[in-house]
Amino acid sequence: MSFRFRLWVFLVGAAGFAVLFAVACFGLPAFGSGHHPYGVRAVRASLNHHTANVIASVNFDLRAFDTLGEETILFAAVLGAVVLLRQTQDERRKTPEPAVVHPRVRRFALLTLPLALLVGLYVIAHGQISPGGGFQGGVVTATALHLLYVASDYRALERVRPLTVYEIGEAAGEAAYVVTGFAAVLAGSAFLANVLPFGTLATLSSGGTVPLLNAAIGLEVASGVVVLLARFLDQAVEIEEPGEDEESGDPREIEKPRESQGPGKPRESEEPRGCGRPKESEGPEASGASRDDDNRDDKRE
Numbered sequence: 582m583s584f585r586f587r588l589w590v591f592l593v594g595a596a597g598f599a600v601l602f603a604v605a606c607f608g609l610p611a612f613g614s615g616h617h618p619y620g621v622r623a624v625r626a627s628l629n630h631h632t633a634n635v636i637a638s639v640n641f642d643l644r645a646f647d648t649l650g651e652e653t654i655l656f657a658a659v660l661g662a663v664v665l666l667r668q669t670q671d672e673r674r675k676t677p678e679p680a681v682v683h684p685r686v687r688r689f690a691l692l693t694l695p696l697a698l699l700v701g702l703y704v705i706a707h708g709q710i711s712p713g714g715g716f717q718g719g720v721v722t723a724t725a726l727h728l729l730y731v732a733s734d735y736r737a738l739e740r741v742r743p744l745t746v747y748e749i750g751e752a753a754g755e756a757a758y759v760v761t762g763f764a765a766v767l768a769g770s771a772f773l774a775n776v777l778p779f780g781t782l783a784t785l786s787s788g789g790t791v792p793l794l795n796a797a798i799g800l801e802v803a804s805g806v807v808v809l810l811a812r813f814l815d816q817a818v819e820i821e822e823p824g825e826d827e828e829s830g831d832p833r834e835i836e837k838p839r840e841s842q843g844p845g846k847p848r849e850s851e852e853p854r855g856c857g858r859p860k861e862s863e864g865p866e867a868s869g870a871s872r873d874d875d876n877r878d879d880k881r882e
Contacts, residue, residue, distance in 0.1 A: 631779035632788040637709045641794040645773040648794070649758055652801055656755050659805040663748075666812040671823045674815075680734040690732030697725035705799035709788040715795045719802025726807060735818050744811055747804040754801025761793055 610617055627638035640648050668674065701722030708714035730738040762773035770776050773790075780787040 628782075630775055630789055630791070631782040632791050633710045633783045634708065634712065634714075636712070637714055637788070637791055637795060640714065641709075641791045641798075642775050642788075645762070645790075645794060648798070649762070649773065652755060652758060652798055655802065655805055656751065659751060659809050662809050662812050666816055668815075668820055672820050673823075674819050675821055677735045677818050679736075682732065682734075687732045690728045694725055694728040694732065697728060698722060701725055701803070705796065705803075706785065706792075708795040708799075709791045710783055710785070715798030715800075716802055719799045720806055722799070722803040723806035723810070727810060730814075735814065738814075742807060742811065744808060747807045747811075750804035751801050751808060754797045754799075754804060757797040757800070758794055761790055761797065765790070 623639055623643065624635055626643055627633075627635040630638060630642055632638040632642065701718045701720075701724075704713035704718030704721060705715055706718075708718065726742060727738065729741060765774040765776045766772050768776045773794075775789040775791065777789040777793075779789050785792065
């Protein structure tokens with residue numbers, strides 16, 4: 582396939598897309614009008630399924646299959662980062678030195694950590710009732726854990742962040758979303774259809790499958806962000822490339838022992854004793870100066 586043929590294929594496809602995009606734009610409701618057919622349908626479907634948050638109803642009910650694609654994109658991105666940033670054979674892991682943190686920064690971070698963690702879990706749990714959801718709450722929860730890195734050091738963060746647990750949590754969140762979709766199929770409906778009882782409006786148990794899918798997203802996002810940040814922080818704090826100590830002049834580096842040259846044999850940097858070799862200060866010029874001094878002494882006598 583030649584370059585000109587590929588160019589023509591692109592131009593034809595771009596022209597077709599431009600025409601369809603223009604037709605769709607002219608078919609939209611007038612800007613600023615009070616009537617919006619898509620919004621009316623979304624609100625009606627949300628209220629029929631007892632979901633107070635219309636955005637959560639759209640994400641986890643009306644277009645739950647699209648949300649599965651978004652979750653899978655994040656899952657694949659984290660998996661790719663884990664593969665690319667893994668420790669290689671020629672790299673080594675060092676113990677990070679304790680960091681010196683200002684007392685005011687330490688107190689502020691330690692006081693904010695539990696509050697931020699609570700806010701993240703609240704946003705996930707109340708996603709079908711109030712603004713928020715699994716995506717937003719998952720990011721807040723993962724970020725709250727890293728306030729311990731700000732308040733103390735990297736070793737303190739590692740003690741409360743076992744990566745194996747969070748890697749399992751990310752996979753469990755992805756699997757729970759898919760299993761919920763197949764459960765709807767086994768119930769005789771479509772994949773990811775809302776088949777559970779809708780409950781009472783504006784309660785934690787309302788919305789049918791919406792809170793379950795929302796919780797699965799929250800678990801996957803929180804665990805995935807923790808794993809992603811852990812890989813980047815490991816590369817920046819712990820993992821060293823070969824020869825990095827020599828370039829940075831690490832004082833902890835152990836000097837290599839000098840090769841033994843046998844007993845009685847002088848080292849290369851040492852001059853043999855008793856060989857009569859003059860020093861730099863005892864060259865010909867210095868010898869001439871000493872003779873002149875001797876001649877002056879003889880004349881005085």
